[in-house]
Amino acid sequence: MKNFIKLLFFIAAFSMNAQNSISGKITDTNNNPLPQVEIYAQEIHKGTISNEDGLYILNNIPNGKIKLTFNYLGYQTITKQIVVNSKELIINIQLQESSFEIDEIIISTPFNKLQSENVMKIERLSAKSLQKTGASTLSEGITNIAGVSQISTGSSIGKPVIRGLSGNRVLVYTQGIRLENQQFGGEHGLGINDAGISSIEVIKGPASLLYGSDALGGVLYLNPEKFAIENNNELSLNQRYYSNTLGSNTSVGLKSSKENWKFLARGTFSSHSDYKIPTDQRITNTRFKEKDFKTGIAFSKNIFTSEIRYNFNNSELGLTEGINEQSRSTSLLEPYQSIDNHIISAHNHLFLGNSKLDIDLGYTVNDRKEFEEHEEHHEDEHDDDDEHEDEHEDEHDEAALRMKLKTFTYNAKFHFPKVGNLEVLSGIQGLHQTNTNYGDELLIPNAKINDFGIFTTANYSWNNNNNNNTLQAGIRFDNRNIITERHEVAHEDEVHIFNAIDKTYNSFTTSLGFKTSISESITSRINFASGFRAPNLAELTSNGVHHGTNRFEEGNNYLTNEKNSQIDISLEYKTDHFELFTNGFYNHLNDYIYLTPTGEIEDGSPVYTYIQEDAKLYGGEFGFHLHPHPLDWLHLESTFETVIGKQNNGNYLPLIPANTWKNTFRTEFQINNWLQHGYSSISLQSTFSQKKISQFETESPSYNLLNLGFGGDIKLGTTKFSTSVSVNNLLNKKYINHLSRLKADGLLNQGRNIVLGINFIL
Known part of the structure; x- marks a missing residue:
């Protein structure tokens, strides 16, 4: 290499x-x-x-x-x-x-075509649209995409859910490389700040052909912000304030661009206190802080271009135990997590006449530390020893659980010369990963993982009777090897044994898609894809209490690959002033991995073990966008999303989002020259009751949330800036989302939240 x-x-x-x-x-x-x-x-x-x-x-x-x-x-x-x-x-x-939104090039697909030209329908959310939502985290912001939800733990931790699948079944890409930061854990957030991200693309459905294992449920693809245009410099300042958490988010960015060289850097700091519920109480220790730094440099000269980026993120996340001491402080209480992420990527293109070679290299380090509560130190009245007190403070600062995950990834794709209307690319992809424990507690053992995949895909387009048609197909082979060490961990009167394993998992995946323009206004797509996911370390090797879920979890060394096959059909009708879409899917999963109770109690917690069962998910997203003529300033948007997940044994799958109907009334305007691209919106999100639940869940009632937003670009003399105001949960509604991990404790979701944002570009 x-x-x-x-x-x-x-x-x-x-x-x-x-x-x-x-x-x-x-x-x-x-x-x-x-x-x-x-x-x-x-x-x-x-x-x-x-x-x-x-x-x-x-x-x-x-x-x-x-x-x-x-x-x-x-x-x-x-x-x-x-x-x-x-x-x-x-x-x-x-x-x-x-009249509609700009049609963008989609980066997450193999041939980087416009959204309207893609065989797969990819959902996209720009950074500006994300900021208008008033979301405090990236994971919360993407829930505005139909078919995307999040499993949340308070206001700081969120895991994306795509059509009912989450965790390791949803793969995250950032800076063009695979993000690896212990995503198997339900109480682990993304570890990515939305500052310095230009857009988010979501592939809904199996994408193993392009990305390998863990893309069984879909892909969240984060595009970094662009460099400045040639021979320009740019300084930007972004400030947001959150009323509910008394939170603040400050981001400063610098860009400089010459003919061949480009540079950017951005620093971000955010701090939030405990979130407030509609009863005016705060959920203790849901406070969090985040420091984020991104930088990049790009070089282009004739046949070669290279882009190197680095991202450091430090997150300190409180782990709540309910409603206790009421405080507006941002200083974390125990237990809490402190997580460092380092992401280095190199994105290279080599132009060889009518062909092209893309090479992406990445190295990530995830250092996760968890600090638990300690008993108060009561000094003996006869012992005035300062040394003993210092020793207590040292013990207090030691992380009970600490894991360091190091991952090297590579991805090379060769674009063959186009022959007529046929485009073909082939590539290899893989990673080498090590997990090392440093704390007294073990959640997963020391391990090494090696992935290797090889794939090819082709895209063919033709016209027939004024219809534009595209056919895309591909095939891939993957190999994953997992090797772990044996550990014996003493806990109270028990010894928990993590047996060593050496497992290899292989899989073939395929994809076939067809897009046709039935007329100038109607486009239809049908896609069939298969995917797979090798069992993760927690599922294979767990042997102890998982405090985030209050369960004693036992791994299963005999788990096999999860495999799925999904058919996705979409139909779009689009004119200058009206857009209608319907997307339906059916997803069959073989050997779905899930937890089930054994009926035993160990270390005071119920014992759960991992088993496998075939399952299925089906549903879709439906909606329209009305932009009536001649009322160019008016937009009415409506979407409905539904998904049902069942095992073949008749039980429903856990953590399936409730049906949701979102309606937005939006206006666009400008006032003379001082307010450009002005907007205002009012939206009603109706979440239906969730009664199709797994045997470990309880039903969730329905609720309605009313949200407001307005803003625009303001020019006062030579000063230009953009501003946004959003009010989420305007009526301060009491509710609990079905996917909230605090639901089991009866803790309400966040109450009214007013978010003020301002952005200067100099």
Whole structure:
């Protein structure tokens, strides 16, 4: 691998001759020039904007095929695949007005096409849209996507749920690499701050063909913020205030861009006290703090581009034990978690004429520490020994549970030259991972994991009777090897034994999808995909009390791969002023892994063990978006989502979200020149009762939440800034979400929360 990387840089060093450029003029349908249009080439990290005459230019473009995207608010997005083989290429673009949101290029799919061109329907949420929701965490913000929920522990910890599947069944990608930070735990958050993220893409359904094990339920793909356009510098300041938790989030970013080099850095600090429920009580020790630093550097020269990013995140998360001492303090009480995440990634492209090689390398370190409650130290009245007191403080600072997970990931894809309308790519993907324990307690043993996968996928497009058709298919093979050490852990009068294992798991996965434009207004998609998930370390090796769930959990060394097959059918009707969509899915799971009680008691907790059973999930998302003419300022959006999960033995699956209906009335406006892109919204989220529950759950009643939002871009003289105000749970409704881990203790979800945000870009 090291020699291969050296070869890439060697090739790049001797390819500094071509100085191609792309230029042109951008107009509307009346041939009027359009200024401030964003032109961006994702693959080479280059971008610019058109001037007052609609003119633009991009310099230092490599030979080969480059995708250019032309974005302008209120107009349809255009993407062009351009073959660059001359010094000066002129591309003139005419944009048409559009009432709906901009059509973006989707990065999480293999061929990086526009949303409207993809065989798979990928849900996307921009950073601006995320901030308008007033969410305090990234996981909470993405619940605004139909079919996506979260398993929450208070206001600080959230795990994404895609169509009823969660935990290790949902894979998270950030900076183009796989995120590995002990995602098997239900009380573990994402460990990613939303600052420095430009957009979020969600693949709903098996994506093992593209990403391997753990993508059985779907993928959450986080796109980092873009570098500044060429020869520009940018300083940004973002501040948010949360009334409910008395929380504050401050983020400062700096960008600088030259012709070949680009740099960015962003620092973020947030602090929240205990969240308040509608009874005006606070849930003790749900407070949390987060420090986040992101930086990146990009280089592009002719046939080679490289982007290196680093993210450090420190999260301190209180673990609540109910309603106790009432406080507005942000100082954490025990028990609490302190988690450090280091993520380093290198994203490289090598352009070889009509083909291209992508190489992604990543290294992550997750250091998770958990501090438990200690008894008060009562000093003996006859013992005035300061040394003894110092020893107590040292013991107090020791983490009872500490795990350090180190992961090296690699991903290489070769895009073959396009033959007619056929595109093909092949690749390899894998990781090497070690888990090491340092604390007195053991949740999972020391272990080594090695993954290797090889895959190929093809995309073929054609026109038939004015219909645009696309067929996409692929196949993949994966191998995972898990080796653990044997441990004996003394606990009270018992010795818990973690037996050593050496397991290998293999799997073939396939994918087949078809998209057709039945007419100019109607598009249909049908996708079949299979996925798999190898059992994780907790499921294989657990042997002790899991305090986050109040259970004694026993692992099962004989678990096999979970495998699933899903069919997904979608239909979209879209005109200039009305959009209607319906998505239906059926997901069959073989050997679904779940916990079941044994009837025994150990260490004062009921014993649960992992077993397997076939299961199925089915449901869908339905909705419309009305933008009536000539009321261009008015939007009415409505979505309904439902999912049912059952085992073949007749029992319902646990942690299945209740049916939800969301209705939003939104207006867009501007006031003279001082308020641009103004908006206001009122939304009603109706969550139905959940009665289809597993044998370990209780039913959840229905509830309705009313939310408000408004904001826009403000210009006062030479000062420009954007602002947003959101009010969540306006009526201070008492409710408990079915997926709240605090539901078992009868603890309410958050009451009214007013979030004020302001963002300066200098």
